[in-house]
Amino acid sequence: MAKVQITETVLRDGHQSLIATRMRTEDMLPICDKLDKAGFWSLEVWGGATFDACIRFLKEDPWERLRQLREVLPNTPLQMLLRGQNLLGYRHYSDDVVKAFVKKAANNGIDVFRIFDALNDIRNIRVAVESVKEAGKHAQGAISYTTSPVHGIPQFVALAKEMESMGCDSIAIKDMAGLLTPMTSAELFSELSGAVKVPLQLHTHATAGLSEMCHLKAIEHGASIIDTAISAFAGGTSHAPTESMVAALWGTEYDTGLDLQHLQEIGFYFHEVRKKYHQFESEYTGVDTRVQVNQVPGGMISNLSNQLKEQGALNRMSEVLEEIPRVREDLGYPPLVTPTSQIVGTQAVLNVLTGTRYKNITNEVKYYLQGRYGKSPAPVNSVVRQQAIGNEDAIERRPADLLKPEMHRLQEEIGALAKTDEDVLTYAMFPDVGRDFLEQRAAGELKPEPLEPLPSEENHQVSA
C-alpha cells in the first residue's frame, strides 16, 4: 500500500525540459527493452511539445513513434499529457475532435492520459476524461499548481474531489514551474489524501532544487506515484533523478521495488545520448531558485527575455517581472502554464514597453476576457475588461459548447494529404506545421534538421 511507484519522464518531459524536445525515436528504441523491464508505473512518452517537435524539426510521424514504442514496450503503461479541450494545440477543439483524438491515441498505444486545464476549469477536461474512460484507459486528472490569493489547499482539494467524482482514476498535482516547497507538499498531500480515495501523483520540476524534498514529503503524506527522470536527463528545469529517488526510498516502507543497478545502466545509456544533442543545451543547467522569489516560471523568463531582446529592450526585464503579477491579478490569477503564461507574459511586455498599461491589448487577452479559455480562478478586473471588450457579455458556458463539430471540415481541408484519421488529427493539432509535414511526406522530402557534430569531433576536423 505504502509502496511508491515511478513515472519515468525521460522520453517526454525530460528531454523537453533539457534539450528542447529533440530526442529522436532512433535514440529511444535501443534502450526500450531495459526501460520495459525496469518496472515503472508508466513511461511518459507523448505530449504537445513532443508531437510538435516530431513534425516540425525531426520530420518523424509522432503516431508512428507511438506505435514503435508500444511495440517494444509491451509491459509498461505508456502515458501522455493532454491539455484538456485544447488537446495538444493552442485552441479549444470541438468535442468530436477531442473524442477522435483520444480514441486514436488509445488505439495507437497510450494507456494513461494525464489531462489538465490551464485555468483548472474542470469543464474543459470533462469530455477528454469521458473519452478516455470509454476507451477503457486510465484517466488522470491533473491540477495546475500555482500560488495566489485564491489558490490554496482548500481550492486544490475541491478540484481533486470534482475530478474524482468525474471518474478520474488518479489525480496529479502538476507543478510545472517548481513552485512547491517541501512543507507545502506535505500539507497539500496530507489534505488531498484525506479527501479522495484515488491514487495521488506528484509532477514537479527540479528548477529550484526542491523537487527531491517535495517528493519525499509528498510521499510521507500520501502520494503514491512520483514523476522522475533518469539521471542523465534530470536536474535543472527537468525532474528529480529516478535513481536518487529509488535509492532514497530503498529499504523503507516506501520502497519502489526497482533495481538500482538496472536503472544505472539506463542512465549511462542516456548520458551518451544526451551528448548528441549538445546544440540544444541551455547555457545554464544548474539550480535556479528565482522562481521561489518572483513566482515566475523559468521557461517564461527565457521567452520574455527573447521577446525583449528582439525589441532591444532587455533592460526592461525587471519592470516586466514586476508587471507580471499585476497582469495576473487583473486576469483573475490564472496559473502560469501553456497558454496562460504566454498570454500574461506578452501583455506584461506590452504594458511596459508602451508606457501605458493596456494601451494595446492582445487578441489573446481579449479572448481570455471574453471567457473563451474558460472561467478565470478569480473575477477579472472589470476596468480592464471594459477597456478590452467593452460592455460585451463574457461567455458563461464551457467554451467548447460554442463550437460545432469540425472533424468533417478538417478532413476536407487537408484532403488527400491525410492518409489516415491520425493524419487529419496531426493537421488539426498544428494546422501550418502539420500541413507542411504532410506535404513534405507526400513529396518524399522529409528532412530532419541537422545535428551539429560533437565538440570533440569538430576539434578533430579543425586539426586534421
Add this chain to the structure above:
Amino acid sequence: MAKVQITETVLRDGHQSLIATRMRTEDMLPICDKLDKAGFWSLEVWGGATFDACIRFLKEDPWERLRQLREVLPNTPLQMLLRGQNLLGYRHYSDDVVKAFVKKAANNGIDVFRIFDALNDIRNIRVAVESVKEAGKHAQGAISYTTSPVHGIPQFVALAKEMESMGCDSIAIKDMAGLLTPMTSAELFSELSGAVKVPLQLHTHATAGLSEMCHLKAIEHGASIIDTAISAFAGGTSHAPTESMVAALWGTEYDTGLDLQHLQEIGFYFHEVRKKYHQFESEYTGVDTRVQVNQVPGGMISNLSNQLKEQGALNRMSEVLEEIPRVREDLGYPPLVTPTSQIVGTQAVLNVLTGTRYKNITNEVKYYLQGRYGKSPAPVNSVVRQQAIGNEDAIERRPADLLKPEMHRLQEEIGALAKTDEDVLTYAMFPDVGRDFLEQRAAGELKPEPLEPLPSEENHQVSA
C-alpha cells in the same frame, strides 16, 4: 532554537569537489563583502587540499590567503577541516607540531576547527581539540560516516558522547562519500540529538542526489547546522545548493533567516567564476548513485581507474570493486576517507593484478596493521597481519605517543627558507612541495599554473 544555520562551503569543499581545488584568492575577494553580509554560521575556507593546491599549483601562500579572507570577512566565522593528528598532511605529527599549527591557524583567522580521524580513533583528535580550546576557538568533532557490520547508530552515538565529554563545542557527521540516505539521516540525528547537548551539523555530498533529502530529514530530527554550497558550486560530488535549502526551509520552523535574493547574487557571481576553471571540470558532473550500490566513494573510483589505466588494466575495474570490501573487512572496516581510502584501494589493485591476494603488501598496509594509524574499528584479519608483519606486536598506544617533539628539527631542516613559523608549518605539512614553494618564493620564481582560455575565446583565436 529550531532555526537552522548554514556553513557555506564554496571556498573549500565546493571548489575542491568540482574544480580540483583550483579557485584563486583573486576570485574569492570580490564577493567577500556579500558573503560576509549573508549571515552564515560559518564559511569553510581552509583544509588539506586547499593548502596543497595553493602551494603546488596556484603558487599562493595559503596563510596569506587566510589573512586576506579574514580581513574582508570580519563578521563571519571562518572554518577549516583538520585531519586530527595528521593535521593537513599524510602522517601523524608530534603533539608540538599539532599545537603550533592550531595556534597559528587561530592567529591567522580560523574560528571553527572541524576535526576528524579517518578511523574515528578518538585519541587522534584529542590534542587538536585541546589546542583549539586553548586558543579560545570553536572545536567541532567530526565523525567519519561509513557503513559496515561494525558501524551503526550505537557506535556513532558513542563517538558523539566521547567527543562531547572531550570538550567539543559541536559535532558533525562527515559523510564524505554521500552514503547517507534520508531515512538513515533521520534515525541517526534522532539518536544523536537524544544523546548529546551540543549542536549537531551534517556534512554530506550530493554525489548520489540524496543530500537535500538527507539534510531535510536530519533537520527534522535535530540537526541545527548544515553544510551547503552556493548553487554555482553545488551538485555532483559537491553539496546541496545553499539557495535551495534556504528556500526549502523558508517560512517553516526551521527558517534559516537568510535572504534568498542576496544569496542568488552570490550564486550569479560564482557562476561566472566557475567558467574560468573549465579545464578542471569532470567529464561527468551529474548525479551518480553507484556509491549507494557498491559503497565505494566516487573520488576513490576515479583514482583507481587512473591507477588501472596506467598499468593497462582498466578492464580489471569490476574485480577491484569486488576486492575493496574484502580488503576493507581484512583491515577491520576502516571508513574510506583520506588516507584509508588510498590504503585500501591500492592494496585491492595489487591483490587483483598480482593474481594472489596479499602476495605483495604495501608499506601503508603494513603500517596500518602495526597500528600506526590508530585503532581499527574492528579487529583485523590475523592471517593477513601475520603475512604482513609476522609476529611483531601491534602498537596499542596512540600513534603520536611514539613521536618525539619535532618542531625544532623541522625548523632546522628548512632553515632560512622559512621566514616565519607559518613557513615552517607549510614545510611540515608538505615536505617536498612545501620546500619547492619556499625555494621558488626565495628565488622570486612563483609561477601559477596557466589557465586555459575560455572555449569561446579559443574559437575566437582560431577564426581570427
